[in-house]
Amino acid sequence: MSSKSAANKKPKNEAKLLKEAIRIGIMYSEKRGVVAFDPNDSQDAKIEYIYRLLVHDKQVQPLAKADLSLVKMKHKLVMWLYKQLPDGHALK
Numbered sequence: 001m002s003s004k005s006a007a008n009k010k011p012k013n014e015a016k017l018l019k020e021a022i023r024i025g026i027m028y029s030e031k032r033g034v035v036a037f038d039p040n041d042s043q044d045a046k047i048e049y050i051y052r053l054l055v056h057d058k059q060v061q062p063l064a065k066a067d068l069s070l071v072k073m074k075h076k077l078v079m080w081l082y083k084q085l086p087d088g089h090a091l092k
Helices: 014-032 043-056 070-084
Strands: none
Touching (some): 014 043, 014 070, 043 070
């Protein structure tokens, strides 16, 4: 019997959490004054930028270079938001 740690646990609402993490990540980035996203920017570009900014600001642990992929960046954003949600939140 193996137990998953909180860091490896896959949240139930991962797609909704990702959408919300991107929304909040955009607000965070723009509030810091480091970027102004364009409506034509791809979702993937936004994810990568937000991930790199959060790593720079020490909000998330960086991925190892060998593990650096869009899929893992998405998961990092999801977990970043998930850990901040209060117990009982609709997305938790």
